[in-house]
Amino acid sequence: MAILVLAxxxxxxxxxxxxxxxxxxxxxxxDVHVLVAGHDxxxxxxxxxxxxxxxxxxxxxxxxxxxxxxxxxxxLVVELAADYEHVLAAATSVxxxxxxxxxxxxxxxxxxxxxEVLSSDTFVRPIYAGNALATVQxxxxxxxxxxxxxxxDAAASTGxxxxxxLTLSIAARTDFVSQALTESARPELGNAGIIVSGGRxxxxxxxxxxxxxxxxxxxxxxxxxxxAVDAGFVPNDLQVGQTGKIVAPDLYIAVGISxxxxxxxxxxxxxxxxxxxKDPEAPIFQVADYGLVADLFEAVPALNGLx
Amino acid sequence: MKVLVPVKRVVDANVKxxxxxxxxxxxxxxxxxxxxxxxxxxxxxxxxxxxxxxxAEVVVVSVGAKAVQEQLRTAMALGADRAIHxxxxxxxxxxxxxxxxxxxxxxEQAQLILFGKQxxxxxxxxxxxxxxxxxxxxxxxxxxxxKLDGDKATVTREIDGGLQTLSMPxxxxxxxxxxxxxxxxxxxxxxxxxxxxxxxxxxVADLGVSLKAHQTVLKVTPPVDRKxxxxxxxxxxxxxxxxxxxxxx
Numbered sequence: 001m002a003i004l005v006l007a008x009x010x011x012x013x014x015x016x017x018x019x020x021x022x023x024x025x026x027x028x029x030x031d032v033h034v035l036v037a038g039h040d041x042x043x044x045x046x047x048x049x050x051x052x053x054x055x056x057x058x059x060x061x062x063x064x065x066x067x068x069x070x071x072x073x074x075x076l077v078v079e080l081a082a083d084y085e086h087v088l089a090a091a092t093s094v095x096x097x098x099x100x101x102x103x104x105x106x107x108x109x110x111x112x113x114x115x116e117v118l119s120s121d122t123f124v125r126p127i128y129a130g131n132a133l134a135t136v137q138x139x140x141x142x143x144x145x146x147x148x149x150x151x152x153d154a155a156a157s158t159g160x161x162x163x164x165x166l167t168l169s170i171a172a173r174t175d176f177v178s179q180a181l182t183e184s185a186r187p188e189l190g191n192a193g194i195i196v197s198g199g200r201x202x203x204x205x206x207x208x209x210x211x212x213x214x215x216x217x218x219x220x221x222x223x224x225x226x227x228a229v230d231a232g233f234v235p236n237d238l239q240v241g242q243t244g245k246i247v248a249p250d251l252y253i254a255v256g257i258s259x260x261x262x263x264x265x266x267x268x269x270x271x272x273x274x275x276x277x278k279d280p281e282a283p284i285f286q287v288a289d290y291g292l293v294a295d296l297f298e299a300v301p302a303l304n305g306l307x
Numbered sequence: 308m309k310v311l312v313p314v315k316r317v318v319d320a321n322v323k324x325x326x327x328x329x330x331x332x333x334x335x336x337x338x339x340x341x342x343x344x345x346x347x348x349x350x351x352x353x354x355x356x357x358x359x360x361x362x363a364e365v366v367v368v369s370v371g372a373k374a375v376q377e378q379l380r381t382a383m384a385l386g387a388d389r390a391i392h393x394x395x396x397x398x399x400x401x402x403x404x405x406x407x408x409x410x411x412x413x414x415e416q417a418q419l420i421l422f423g424k425q426x427x428x429x430x431x432x433x434x435x436x437x438x439x440x441x442x443x444x445x446x447x448x449x450x451x452x453x454k455l456d457g458d459k460a461t462v463t464r465e466i467d468g469g470l471q472t473l474s475m476p477x478x479x480x481x482x483x484x485x486x487x488x489x490x491x492x493x494x495x496x497x498x499x500x501x502x503x504x505x506x507x508x509x510x511v512a513d514l515g516v517s518l519k520a521h522q523t524v525l526k527v528t529p530p531v532d533r534k535x536x537x538x539x540x541x542x543x544x545x546x547x548x549x550x551x552x553x554x555x556x
Contacts, residue, residue, distance in 0.1 A: 069473070070436065071445050093466040097448045100401070100436035109400045109521030112431045122525065127430055128324050132333050135525040174445040174475040177461065181469035188468050194555070218556060236486045237465065242320060242427055243344055243485055251555040261323045268533065272553045274545065280538075289536040289553065292545050302542040307549075307556055 001085035002031035004058075006077060006098065007048050008090045011038045011066070014047035016191070017090035019154035024147045025088055026053040026155065027117040033058055034161070035080065037073050039066035045163055052156040062169040067176035068094055074101035075170045081106055081142060086120070091146035092190075099146050108140035115151035129242040129265035150248040150269070182237075185216070189240065192221035194251040197240055197267070200227035201256020201277065201296055208234055210297070211255060214304045223247070225254075225263045241266035256296045259284025276300065308455075308477075310353040310362045311417035312387065313408055313438075314346035314369050316378040317428045330526045333428075342378045345423025347385070349483045351490040352453060353421050354386030361455050362419070364388050368411055370404050372396050376506060383501035384493035390506040393514065401429075403518045405437035410514040412442060419460065422482040424449050435482035445475035451486040 003025040008015040018034065025032045034048045037060040048057045060076055077087060077098070087102060089095030091113045103110035115133075116124035122137045123145065182188075189195060196215040198208055208222070215222045223240040224233065240247055242265040252270035257263060259275070259282055267273070268287050275288035276299050285291040292299060318324055319341040324333045342350070356362035367382040368391040369375040379390035393407050412420065422435035439446035447453075447462035451470065454461045461474040465484045493501070511518075539545045549556045 067471075067473075070448070071439075074440060093449060093464075096432050097436065097446075100433035101440035101446075103433070104402055104405060104437035104440035107402075109402050110431070110433050110437075111522070112433060126530070127527070128318070128333060128428055129430060130530055131324050132326050132527050133530055134527050137523045137525050138521070139523060140521050172445070174447075174473050177472040177474050179466075179469065179471045190467055239485070251549070251553070260321075262320060268530075272549070272555050273533075273536070274549070285536075285538070287533050287536075289533075290545055290548055291536060291538045292542065293538065294542070299542050303546065306542060306546040 002033055002083060003028055003086040003088060004077070004080060004084040005032060005034045006087070006089035006095065007034050007036040007044060008092055008094055009036060009038060009041060009044035011041040012043055014044045015090070016154055017092055017149040018048065019051055020149035020152040021088050021090050021147045022051050022053055022155040023152040024114065024117055025086070028086055028120050030085070031055050035060065035077065037065040037076055038068060039063050049161045049163055050157045050159050051161070052159040054159050054161040057161050057163045058166055059163055060166045060168060064169050064171050069172045069174050069176070070098040070101050071174050072170040072172035073098050074105060076168055077102045078105045079168055084142070086143045086145070089146055090149045095146045099144055103144035106142055106144065108142050108144055109138065111136055111138060111143065111145040113148045114145050115148050129246065130269060131265060187219070187221045189221045189223055189238070189245045189247055192247070192249050194218045194220035194253070195223045195240070195247055195249045196220045196253045196255065197223035197225065197257060198228055198233070198255050199225040199257030200231055202228060202233055205233040210300045210304070214300055217304055217307055225257045225260070227260070254284050254288070255300060257284055258282045259287065308362050308419065309364045309366065309415060309417045310356060311412060311415055311420045312346070312349050312353050312365065312367045312382070313420070313422055313434065314350065314367050314378060314382055315343045315423070315426045316340050316369065316371060316375045317343045317426050320344055320427055326527050326529045330528055332524070332527050340374070340377070342381045343423050343426045345425060345483060347490045348485065348487050349421040349423050350382045350385050350387055351488050352483060355488065356455065357386065366391065366415060366417065368393065368408065370395060370399065370407055379506055380501050381493065383504045384498040385491060386497070389504055392506060392508045393511060394508055395511040399518065400521050401431050401433035402437055402521060404434050405441055406516045406518060407511065407514055408434070408438050409441045410516050412438070418477045419455070420478070420480045422480065424482040424484050435480050439480040444478055444480050446480045446482070447473050447475065448482045449484040450481050451484055453481055453487065
């Protein structure tokens with residue numbers, strides 16, 4: 001039976017997460033359809049049509065779906081669910097908001113943050129912030145799951161799926177009021193290929209400027225440990241760790257971070273980890289591929305000069 | 308207005324868990340347990356609503372073995388008025404928890420249900436949204452600000468890349484994120500006082516909810532250990548390794 005993938009988009013562009021979830025769907029095997037629920041979202045539809053492995057793009061274009069609210073988008077997905085054995089979405093703020101509602105309405109369990117597909121009903125997912133991996137077999141007739149996109153490669157843009165317009169418009173009682181996206185030239189923590197993170201060793205919020213310079217040079221995002229956030233150096237939304245963001249960039253540069261369990265849980269799946277810390281005993285060196293025991297206030301500007 | 312806060316007992320966030328040798332689960336024997344950090348933020352928010360004169364009563368509820376009463380007492384020491392313990396020794400999936408909570412809500416008729424956005428053990432991030440679906444309530448997940456005005460809630464949410472504000476009629480479900488507040492520490496007098504606050508225990512069977520098995524955990528394994536890295540002696544060597552060996556810059 002077919003697989004339905006809920007597209008991750010902002011009405012204007014399709015997010016890479018969708019291409020990655022399509023890869024997960026392809027690994028399950030079956031006809032892959034993508035649902036684009038939004039408003040004036042033609043560009044996102046076109047992008048979805050081009051994803052390799054997708055045979056059909058369902059388009060629910062209505063003002064009701066403009067903000068992609070969980071309340072009514074979940075009902076839309078449930079209306080379509082009869083034709084599908086799997087319903088997938090990226091484990092993003094939209095997917096995590098919407099899919100549990102879908103699962104509950106279908107009276108099935110949800111499998112969250114899948115990182116590996118073993119068969120059409122068996123999946124691997126991290127628990128305890130990645131300190132353990134659970135292999136879970138679904139007993140439900142329909143499998144509803146969110147996919148951690150960093151664990152899958154993006155599907156190529158070589159497809160040409162047909163687009164089918166849906167006329168289902170379902171209202172929500174929730175009103176969209178406003179949205180303020182962080183205007184930053186730097187990439188988002190969740191999607192960044194490189195992350196430069198600072199810890200308590202930074203000493204102050206002002207000192208983060210040297211990390212920002214390095215980040216800008218590398219096209220990187222800036223992160224922080226909980227210690228740096230708790231000390232008031234930087235806002236909470238920069239926090240990488242068990243209770244913050246869980247990231248897996250190609251390169252993670254930990255500066256002045258000791259490596260508390262809390263922090264390691266959020267970044268240890270990074271492909272390459274660099275640690276710069278003046279304490280050679282810091283636990284961060286146990287997970288670092290490259291460790292440099294040095295004063296960060298000398299090492300970071302030097303690094304900035306060389307990259 | 309009544310606020311209901313479902314909470315969970317979890318392994319303390321500062322404890323590193325290990326997988327059991329037989330790969331059936333993580334070993335939680337003798338580990339320090341705590342109120343799930345996100346649930347603690349939800350309790351704090353509910354208590355602040357009461358202190359602000361908006362909420363009349365804060366009720367906490369937890370599903371689990373007898374030991375969860377410890378966390379219910381903690382929540383009451385933080386300021387919750389009373390607690391409900393739904394007793395079961397079974398390890399239930401979020402959907403089953405949501406069904407039990409639905410039965411509690413039918414009785415309690417809370418106007419606002421505050422959840423932590425996820426528990427730090429199962430990392431499911433589902434229960435609040437599922438209860439919202441089962442009760443057909445509006446929801447706002449990952450809240451960093453909650454404002455109540457009459458029968459309306461206006462909630463600012465942490466979404467990927469920024470903030471989003473939604474408004475919705477009550478009753479509604481809000482799941483909370485880190486930035487919402489900083490929970491207080493329970494004072495000793497409040498810890499003592501919490502021991503005398505009402506705690507009702509209900510057996511799962513008495514809620515009249517039929518639950519079923521949804522999934523089997525085939526095994527739990529430790530993540531692949533990272534290979535031991537190397538120490539470099541200078542920034543120059545680091546840059547050279549990153550460029551030529553790791554090829555990441």
